Amino acid sequence: MDRKIxxxxxxxxxxxxILSYKLIKKGYLVKVIDDGHRxxxxxxxxxxxxxxxxxxxxxxxxxxxxxPEAIRTYRSLENELKGKYYHEHTIVRVLGSIYEENKWSxxxxxxxxxxxxxxxxxxxxxxxxxxxxxxxxxxKGGRVNLRSLLTEYRNWLIEQEALIESxxxxxxxxVLPRTMYYDDIEVxxxxxxEGVQSIDNQYFPNLPFQPNKGQVLxxxxxxxxxKDIVKHGIFICPIESNRYWVGSGYERDFEDNLPTKEGxxxxxxxxxxxxxxxxxxxxQHISGIRPSVKGRKPLLGKSNKYSSMYxxxxxxxxxxxxxxxxxxxxxxxIEGKIDIHPEVDFNRx
Ligand SMILES: Cc1cc2nc3c(=O)[nH]c(=O)nc-3n(C[C@H](O)[C@H](O)[C@H](O)COP(=O)(O)OP(=O)(O)OC[C@H]3O[C@@H](n4cnc5c(N)ncnc54)[C@H](O)[C@@H]3O)c2cc1C
Numbered sequence: 328m329d330r331k332i333x334x335x336x337x338x339x340x341x342x343x344x345i346l347s348y349k350l351i352k353k354g355y356l357v358k359v360i361d362d363g364h365r366x367x368x369x370x371x372x373x374x375x376x377x378x379x380x381x382x383x384x385x386x387x388x389x390x391x392x393x394x395p396e397a398i399r400t401y402r403s404l405e406n407e408l409k410g411k412y413y414h415e416h417t418i419v420r421v422l423g424s425i426y427e428e429n430k431w432s433x434x435x436x437x438x439x440x441x442x443x444x445x446x447x448x449x450x451x452x453x454x455x456x457x458x459x460x461x462x463x464x465x466x467k468g469g470r471v472n473l474r475s476l477l478t479e480y481r482n483w484l485i486e487q488e489a490l491i492e493s494x495x496x497x498x499x500x501x502v503l504p505r506t507m508y509y510d511d512i513e514v515x516x517x518x519x520x521e522g523v524q525s526i527d528n529q530y531f532p533n534l535p536f537q538p539n540k541g542q543v544l545x546x547x548x549x550x551x552x553x554k555d556i557v558k559h560g561i562f563i564c565p566i567e568s569n570r571y572w573v574g575s576g577y578e579r580d581f582e583d584n585l586p587t588k589e590g591x592x593x594x595x596x597x598x599x600x601x602x603x604x605x606x607x608x609x610x611q612h613i614s615g616i617r618p619s620v621k622g623r624k625p626l627l628g629k630s631n632k633y634s635s636m637y638x639x640x641x642x643x644x645x646x647x648x649x650x651x652x653x654x655x656x657x658x659x660x661i662e663g664k665i666d667i668h669p670e671v672d673f674n675r676x
Contacts, residue, residue, distance in 0.1 A: 371615030
Protein backbone atom coordinates (compact mmCIF):
# COMPACT_ATOMS: atom_id res chain seq x y z
CA MET A 328 0.00 0.00 0.00
CA ASP A 329 1.54 3.31 -1.14
CA ARG A 330 1.91 5.85 1.66
CA LYS A 331 2.88 8.69 -0.69
CA ILE A 332 0.71 9.45 -3.70
CA UNK A 333 0.44 12.15 -6.34
CA UNK A 334 -3.36 12.39 -6.36
CA UNK A 335 -6.29 11.62 -4.11
CA UNK A 336 -9.55 11.70 -6.07
CA UNK A 337 -12.70 12.05 -3.99
CA UNK A 338 -15.64 10.24 -5.62
CA UNK A 339 -15.85 7.38 -8.11
CA UNK A 340 -18.78 8.48 -10.25
CA UNK A 341 -18.09 8.96 -13.94
CA UNK A 342 -16.06 12.13 -13.17
CA UNK A 343 -13.73 10.43 -10.65
CA UNK A 344 -13.53 7.27 -12.78
CA ILE A 345 -12.40 9.02 -15.93
CA LEU A 346 -10.12 11.48 -14.18
CA SER A 347 -8.33 8.85 -12.10
CA TYR A 348 -7.99 6.53 -15.12
CA LYS A 349 -6.38 9.23 -17.23
CA LEU A 350 -4.01 10.18 -14.39
CA ILE A 351 -2.99 6.56 -13.80
CA LYS A 352 -2.35 6.12 -17.54
CA LYS A 353 -0.10 9.18 -17.45
CA GLY A 354 1.99 7.47 -14.76
CA TYR A 355 0.79 9.25 -11.62
CA LEU A 356 0.29 7.43 -8.33
CA VAL A 357 -3.41 7.80 -7.60
CA LYS A 358 -5.92 6.69 -5.00
CA VAL A 359 -9.67 7.11 -5.22
CA ILE A 360 -11.81 7.43 -2.12
CA ASP A 361 -15.51 6.63 -2.55
CA ASP A 362 -18.32 5.91 -0.11
CA GLY A 363 -19.79 2.95 -2.02
CA HIS A 364 -21.64 5.13 -4.57
CA ARG A 365 -23.92 6.26 -1.72
CA UNK A 366 -25.18 9.33 -3.60
CA UNK A 367 -23.95 8.50 -7.11
CA UNK A 368 -25.96 9.90 -9.97
CA UNK A 369 -23.86 7.92 -12.47
CA UNK A 370 -25.26 4.55 -11.36
CA UNK A 371 -28.84 5.74 -12.09
CA UNK A 372 -28.20 7.34 -15.46
CA UNK A 373 -29.00 5.82 -18.85
CA UNK A 374 -25.68 7.21 -20.09
CA UNK A 375 -27.19 8.57 -23.29
CA UNK A 376 -24.95 10.73 -25.46
CA UNK A 377 -27.34 12.90 -27.43
CA UNK A 378 -25.69 15.31 -29.88
CA UNK A 379 -28.90 17.23 -30.76
CA UNK A 380 -30.99 18.28 -27.79
CA UNK A 381 -33.87 20.38 -26.53
CA UNK A 382 -37.11 21.48 -28.19
CA UNK A 383 -35.16 23.55 -30.71
CA UNK A 384 -33.01 20.59 -31.76
CA UNK A 385 -29.70 22.38 -31.39
CA UNK A 386 -26.28 20.79 -31.23
CA UNK A 387 -25.29 20.08 -27.67
CA UNK A 388 -22.61 22.50 -26.37
CA UNK A 389 -19.13 21.57 -27.75
CA UNK A 390 -20.41 18.19 -28.92
CA UNK A 391 -18.05 18.05 -31.94
CA UNK A 392 -15.12 18.02 -29.50
CA UNK A 393 -16.77 15.99 -26.75
CA UNK A 394 -17.74 12.91 -28.75
CA PRO A 395 -14.32 12.08 -30.26
CA GLU A 396 -12.65 12.36 -26.83
CA ALA A 397 -15.45 10.32 -25.24
CA ILE A 398 -15.09 7.51 -27.80
CA ARG A 399 -11.28 7.52 -27.48
CA THR A 400 -11.48 7.34 -23.68
CA TYR A 401 -14.21 4.68 -23.44
CA ARG A 402 -12.42 2.52 -26.04
CA SER A 403 -9.23 2.78 -23.98
CA LEU A 404 -11.14 1.70 -20.86
CA GLU A 405 -12.65 -1.18 -22.85
CA ASN A 406 -9.17 -2.37 -23.82
CA GLU A 407 -7.88 -2.08 -20.27
CA LEU A 408 -10.87 -3.66 -18.50
CA LYS A 409 -11.90 -6.07 -21.29
CA GLY A 410 -15.47 -4.75 -21.21
CA LYS A 411 -17.82 -2.96 -23.60
CA TYR A 412 -19.03 0.43 -22.44
CA TYR A 413 -19.64 2.79 -25.36
CA HIS A 414 -22.35 1.79 -27.82
CA GLU A 415 -23.28 3.79 -30.87
CA HIS A 416 -27.03 4.21 -30.78
CA THR A 417 -29.78 5.61 -32.91
CA ILE A 418 -31.98 8.01 -30.94
CA VAL A 419 -35.54 8.43 -32.20
CA ARG A 420 -37.26 11.59 -30.99
CA VAL A 421 -40.96 11.82 -31.64
CA LEU A 422 -41.67 15.39 -32.75
CA GLY A 423 -44.32 16.85 -30.48
CA SER A 424 -45.37 20.12 -32.17
CA ILE A 425 -45.27 22.14 -35.38
CA TYR A 426 -42.48 24.20 -33.80
CA GLU A 427 -40.37 21.06 -33.32
CA GLU A 428 -41.14 19.83 -36.84
CA ASN A 429 -40.01 23.17 -38.28
CA LYS A 430 -36.84 23.20 -36.23
CA TRP A 431 -36.01 19.66 -37.25
CA SER A 432 -36.69 20.43 -40.94
CA UNK A 433 -34.19 23.27 -40.79
CA UNK A 434 -31.57 20.96 -39.23
CA UNK A 435 -32.00 18.54 -42.11
CA UNK A 436 -30.83 21.29 -44.45
CA UNK A 437 -27.90 22.37 -42.28
CA UNK A 438 -24.55 20.75 -43.18
CA UNK A 439 -23.24 21.29 -39.64
CA UNK A 440 -25.78 18.73 -38.41
CA UNK A 441 -25.46 16.10 -41.12
CA UNK A 442 -23.06 13.80 -39.26
CA UNK A 443 -25.61 13.42 -36.43
CA UNK A 444 -28.67 12.79 -38.60
CA UNK A 445 -29.99 9.55 -40.08
CA UNK A 446 -32.27 10.19 -43.04
CA UNK A 447 -33.38 6.68 -44.01
CA UNK A 448 -35.30 5.14 -41.16
CA UNK A 449 -38.18 2.70 -41.21
CA UNK A 450 -40.78 3.88 -38.66
CA UNK A 451 -43.11 0.87 -38.98
CA UNK A 452 -41.92 -0.68 -35.69
CA UNK A 453 -42.65 2.62 -33.95
CA UNK A 454 -46.18 2.69 -35.34
CA UNK A 455 -46.69 -0.82 -34.02
CA UNK A 456 -45.79 0.08 -30.42
CA UNK A 457 -46.47 3.80 -29.98
CA UNK A 458 -49.52 6.05 -30.11
CA UNK A 459 -49.37 9.42 -31.90
CA UNK A 460 -46.21 9.08 -33.93
CA UNK A 461 -46.52 11.40 -36.90
CA UNK A 462 -42.96 12.49 -37.45
CA UNK A 463 -39.62 11.82 -35.85
CA UNK A 464 -36.10 13.13 -35.62
CA UNK A 465 -33.57 10.33 -36.09
CA UNK A 466 -30.28 11.11 -34.42
CA LYS A 467 -26.92 9.33 -34.45
CA GLY A 468 -25.95 9.21 -30.79
CA GLY A 469 -24.54 6.83 -28.25
CA ARG A 470 -24.89 5.29 -24.84
CA VAL A 471 -22.36 4.56 -22.14
CA ASN A 472 -23.09 1.58 -19.92
CA LEU A 473 -22.18 3.47 -16.79
CA ARG A 474 -23.19 0.82 -14.32
CA SER A 475 -20.90 -1.83 -15.83
CA LEU A 476 -18.09 0.65 -16.31
CA LEU A 477 -18.20 1.92 -12.73
CA THR A 478 -18.40 -1.58 -11.24
CA GLU A 479 -15.63 -3.03 -13.40
CA TYR A 480 -13.38 0.00 -12.94
CA ARG A 481 -13.92 -0.17 -9.18
CA ASN A 482 -12.74 -3.80 -9.18
CA TRP A 483 -9.71 -2.75 -11.23
CA LEU A 484 -8.88 -0.07 -8.66
CA ILE A 485 -9.24 -2.62 -5.85
CA GLU A 486 -6.80 -4.99 -7.61
CA GLN A 487 -4.27 -2.17 -7.75
CA GLU A 488 -4.85 -1.21 -4.11
CA ALA A 489 -5.95 2.19 -5.39
CA LEU A 490 -9.42 2.35 -3.82
CA ILE A 491 -10.23 3.60 -0.33
CA GLU A 492 -13.77 2.47 0.44
CA SER A 493 -14.88 5.17 2.83
CA UNK A 494 -16.25 8.70 3.11
CA UNK A 495 -13.75 11.52 2.73
CA UNK A 496 -13.82 13.59 5.93
CA UNK A 497 -11.98 16.88 6.22
CA UNK A 498 -11.06 16.09 9.82
CA UNK A 499 -8.77 13.33 8.46
CA UNK A 500 -6.92 15.83 6.27
CA UNK A 501 -3.91 17.81 7.48
CA VAL A 502 -2.81 20.59 5.17
CA LEU A 503 0.82 21.55 5.81
CA PRO A 504 2.77 24.33 4.06
CA ARG A 505 4.37 21.99 1.46
CA THR A 506 2.26 18.85 1.54
CA MET A 507 -0.94 17.25 2.82
CA TYR A 508 -1.75 14.09 4.73
CA TYR A 509 -5.00 12.14 4.51
CA ASP A 510 -4.75 9.92 7.59
CA ASP A 511 -1.21 8.56 7.16
CA ILE A 512 -1.05 8.91 3.37
CA GLU A 513 1.01 11.79 2.03
CA VAL A 514 -0.96 13.39 -0.79
CA UNK A 515 0.33 15.72 -3.51
CA UNK A 516 -2.99 16.97 -4.83
CA UNK A 517 -6.66 16.35 -4.13
CA UNK A 518 -9.40 16.54 -6.75
CA UNK A 519 -12.98 16.60 -5.52
CA UNK A 520 -15.34 14.79 -7.90
CA GLU A 521 -18.19 14.29 -5.47
CA GLY A 522 -21.13 14.93 -7.78
CA VAL A 523 -23.98 16.65 -5.99
CA GLN A 524 -22.18 16.28 -2.64
CA SER A 525 -19.86 19.11 -3.72
CA ILE A 526 -22.62 21.42 -2.46
CA ASP A 527 -21.27 20.79 1.05
CA ASN A 528 -17.57 20.98 0.16
CA GLN A 529 -15.94 23.41 2.59
CA TYR A 530 -12.95 24.03 0.31
CA PHE A 531 -15.18 25.18 -2.55
CA PRO A 532 -17.96 27.14 -0.84
CA ASN A 533 -21.06 28.65 -2.49
CA LEU A 534 -20.98 26.70 -5.74
CA PRO A 535 -24.07 27.54 -7.84
CA PHE A 536 -25.61 24.06 -7.92
CA GLN A 537 -29.23 23.65 -9.00
CA PRO A 538 -29.63 19.92 -8.36
CA ASN A 539 -32.54 18.08 -9.85
CA LYS A 540 -33.88 14.64 -9.21
CA GLY A 541 -34.76 12.00 -11.78
CA GLN A 542 -36.70 8.77 -11.25
CA VAL A 543 -36.40 5.67 -13.39
CA LEU A 544 -38.18 2.39 -13.95
CA UNK A 545 -36.21 -0.62 -15.13
CA UNK A 546 -38.83 -2.70 -16.93
CA UNK A 547 -39.08 -5.97 -18.80
CA UNK A 548 -41.12 -5.80 -22.02
CA UNK A 549 -40.94 -9.13 -23.87
CA UNK A 550 -43.17 -7.92 -26.75
CA UNK A 551 -41.41 -4.62 -27.35
CA UNK A 552 -39.11 -5.00 -30.33
CA UNK A 553 -37.36 -1.63 -30.74
CA LYS A 554 -33.61 -1.68 -30.21
CA ASP A 555 -33.11 2.05 -30.67
CA ILE A 556 -33.43 4.65 -27.92
CA VAL A 557 -36.85 6.32 -28.20
CA LYS A 558 -37.79 9.67 -26.69
CA HIS A 559 -41.52 10.22 -26.72
CA GLY A 560 -41.86 12.58 -23.78
CA ILE A 561 -39.80 10.13 -21.72
CA PHE A 562 -36.87 8.00 -22.79
CA ILE A 563 -37.17 4.27 -23.39
CA CYS A 564 -33.65 2.94 -23.62
CA PRO A 565 -32.74 -0.72 -24.23
CA ILE A 566 -30.18 -1.89 -21.66
CA GLU A 567 -30.11 -5.68 -21.96
CA SER A 568 -32.28 -8.38 -23.51
CA ASN A 569 -35.94 -7.45 -22.92
CA ARG A 570 -34.96 -4.86 -20.29
CA TYR A 571 -35.43 -1.13 -20.70
CA TRP A 572 -34.50 1.99 -18.77
CA VAL A 573 -37.55 4.27 -18.67
CA GLY A 574 -37.23 7.80 -17.37
CA SER A 575 -36.80 10.25 -16.01
CA GLY A 576 -38.26 13.73 -15.28
CA TYR A 577 -36.64 16.76 -13.68
CA GLU A 578 -37.78 17.46 -10.11
CA ARG A 579 -36.45 20.65 -8.57
CA ASP A 580 -38.20 20.30 -5.20
CA PHE A 581 -37.38 17.09 -3.38
CA GLU A 582 -36.58 15.93 0.11
CA ASP A 583 -34.03 13.20 -0.58
CA ASN A 584 -32.60 11.04 -3.34
CA LEU A 585 -35.04 8.15 -2.78
CA PRO A 586 -37.67 6.96 -5.26
CA THR A 587 -41.24 8.04 -4.44
CA LYS A 588 -44.67 6.54 -5.07
CA GLU A 589 -45.70 9.69 -6.97
CA GLY A 590 -42.59 9.37 -9.16
CA UNK A 591 -43.41 5.75 -9.97
CA UNK A 592 -47.05 6.53 -10.76
CA UNK A 593 -46.05 9.40 -13.02
CA UNK A 594 -43.74 7.16 -15.05
CA UNK A 595 -46.44 4.47 -15.32
CA UNK A 596 -48.90 7.11 -16.49
CA UNK A 597 -46.43 8.44 -19.07
CA UNK A 598 -45.85 4.92 -20.39
CA UNK A 599 -49.61 4.32 -20.63
CA UNK A 600 -49.96 7.58 -22.57
CA UNK A 601 -47.44 6.66 -25.24
CA UNK A 602 -47.53 2.86 -25.61
CA UNK A 603 -50.31 1.14 -27.52
CA UNK A 604 -50.50 -2.08 -25.60
CA UNK A 605 -47.11 -3.46 -24.61
CA UNK A 606 -47.21 -5.37 -21.33
CA UNK A 607 -44.38 -4.67 -18.95
CA UNK A 608 -43.09 -5.79 -15.60
CA UNK A 609 -41.31 -3.37 -13.27
CA UNK A 610 -37.99 -4.84 -12.17
CA GLN A 611 -36.63 -1.83 -10.28
CA HIS A 612 -37.56 1.74 -9.41
CA ILE A 613 -34.50 3.96 -8.84
CA SER A 614 -33.73 7.64 -8.53
CA GLY A 615 -30.78 9.98 -8.38
CA ILE A 616 -29.87 13.63 -8.16
CA ARG A 617 -28.14 15.28 -11.09
CA PRO A 618 -25.30 17.65 -10.17
CA SER A 619 -26.72 20.44 -12.33
CA VAL A 620 -25.41 23.96 -12.20
CA LYS A 621 -26.66 27.43 -13.06
CA GLY A 622 -25.79 27.95 -16.74
CA ARG A 623 -25.48 24.15 -17.28
CA LYS A 624 -21.72 24.00 -17.75
CA PRO A 625 -19.21 22.07 -15.63
CA LEU A 626 -17.30 23.44 -12.65
CA LEU A 627 -13.52 23.06 -12.80
CA GLY A 628 -10.55 24.73 -11.20
CA LYS A 629 -8.16 25.20 -8.32
CA SER A 630 -9.28 26.23 -4.84
CA ASN A 631 -8.86 29.94 -4.19
CA LYS A 632 -7.37 29.14 -0.77
CA TYR A 633 -5.48 25.82 -1.12
CA SER A 634 -3.17 25.55 -4.13
CA SER A 635 -3.21 21.72 -4.18
CA MET A 636 -6.98 21.26 -4.18
CA TYR A 637 -9.05 21.06 -7.33
CA UNK A 638 -12.67 20.63 -8.33
CA UNK A 639 -14.14 18.47 -11.11
CA UNK A 640 -17.93 18.57 -11.14
CA UNK A 641 -21.15 20.14 -12.24
CA UNK A 642 -21.63 17.59 -15.02
CA UNK A 643 -25.39 18.04 -14.78
CA UNK A 644 -27.43 15.97 -17.23
CA UNK A 645 -24.51 15.00 -19.48
CA UNK A 646 -21.76 13.31 -17.49
CA UNK A 647 -21.15 10.58 -20.10
CA UNK A 648 -20.17 13.01 -22.83
CA UNK A 649 -18.62 15.77 -20.69
CA UNK A 650 -16.37 13.76 -18.35
CA UNK A 651 -13.69 12.55 -20.83
CA UNK A 652 -13.01 15.90 -22.50
CA UNK A 653 -13.07 17.97 -19.33
CA UNK A 654 -10.98 15.47 -17.36
CA UNK A 655 -8.28 15.82 -20.02
CA UNK A 656 -8.62 19.59 -19.84
CA UNK A 657 -8.32 19.65 -16.04
CA UNK A 658 -5.19 17.49 -16.13
CA UNK A 659 -3.54 19.79 -18.69
CA UNK A 660 -4.44 22.74 -16.47
CA ILE A 661 -3.00 21.10 -13.35
CA GLU A 662 0.18 20.24 -15.29
CA GLY A 663 0.51 23.95 -16.13
CA LYS A 664 0.04 23.48 -19.89
CA ILE A 665 -3.13 25.55 -20.34
CA ASP A 666 -5.39 28.03 -18.56
CA ILE A 667 -8.74 26.85 -17.40
CA HIS A 668 -11.40 27.39 -20.07
CA PRO A 669 -13.40 30.45 -18.88
CA GLU A 670 -16.75 28.76 -19.57
CA VAL A 671 -16.05 25.99 -17.05
CA ASP A 672 -14.03 27.93 -14.46
CA PHE A 673 -15.96 27.63 -11.19
CA ASN A 674 -14.91 31.22 -10.44
CA ARG A 675 -16.93 32.47 -13.42
CA UNK A 676 -19.98 33.32 -11.29
C1 LIG B 1 -32.17 9.71 -13.58
C2 LIG B 1 -30.92 10.24 -14.22
C3 LIG B 1 -30.70 10.05 -15.58
C4 LIG B 1 -29.55 10.52 -16.17
N1 LIG B 1 -29.33 10.25 -17.50
C5 LIG B 1 -28.17 10.64 -18.08
C6 LIG B 1 -27.88 10.29 -19.41
O1 LIG B 1 -28.65 9.62 -20.09
N2 LIG B 1 -26.70 10.71 -19.95
C7 LIG B 1 -25.79 11.41 -19.22
O2 LIG B 1 -24.72 11.75 -19.76
N3 LIG B 1 -26.04 11.76 -17.95
C8 LIG B 1 -27.20 11.40 -17.37
N4 LIG B 1 -27.47 11.74 -16.08
C9 LIG B 1 -26.53 12.64 -15.39
C10 LIG B 1 -25.31 11.90 -14.89
O3 LIG B 1 -25.72 10.93 -13.99
C11 LIG B 1 -24.34 12.88 -14.26
O4 LIG B 1 -23.98 13.90 -15.15
C12 LIG B 1 -23.04 12.19 -13.82
O5 LIG B 1 -23.28 10.89 -13.41
C13 LIG B 1 -22.35 12.93 -12.70
O6 LIG B 1 -21.19 12.21 -12.37
P1 LIG B 1 -20.28 12.60 -11.15
O7 LIG B 1 -19.16 11.63 -11.14
O8 LIG B 1 -19.96 14.05 -11.19
O9 LIG B 1 -21.20 12.41 -9.85
P2 LIG B 1 -21.74 11.07 -9.18
O10 LIG B 1 -22.09 10.06 -10.17
O11 LIG B 1 -22.80 11.49 -8.23
O12 LIG B 1 -20.48 10.52 -8.39
C14 LIG B 1 -19.97 11.08 -7.19
C15 LIG B 1 -19.43 9.94 -6.34
O13 LIG B 1 -18.77 10.49 -5.20
C16 LIG B 1 -19.23 9.84 -4.03
N5 LIG B 1 -18.99 10.81 -2.95
C17 LIG B 1 -19.55 12.04 -2.78
N6 LIG B 1 -19.04 12.63 -1.69
C18 LIG B 1 -18.11 11.77 -1.18
C19 LIG B 1 -17.23 11.82 -0.04
N7 LIG B 1 -17.17 12.90 0.77
N8 LIG B 1 -16.43 10.75 0.21
C20 LIG B 1 -16.45 9.67 -0.60
N9 LIG B 1 -17.27 9.56 -1.67
C21 LIG B 1 -18.08 10.61 -1.96
C22 LIG B 1 -20.69 9.54 -4.34
O14 LIG B 1 -21.28 8.57 -3.51
C23 LIG B 1 -20.53 9.05 -5.78
O15 LIG B 1 -20.13 7.70 -5.82
C24 LIG B 1 -28.61 11.26 -15.42
C25 LIG B 1 -28.82 11.44 -14.07
C26 LIG B 1 -29.97 10.94 -13.46
C27 LIG B 1 -30.16 11.13 -11.98
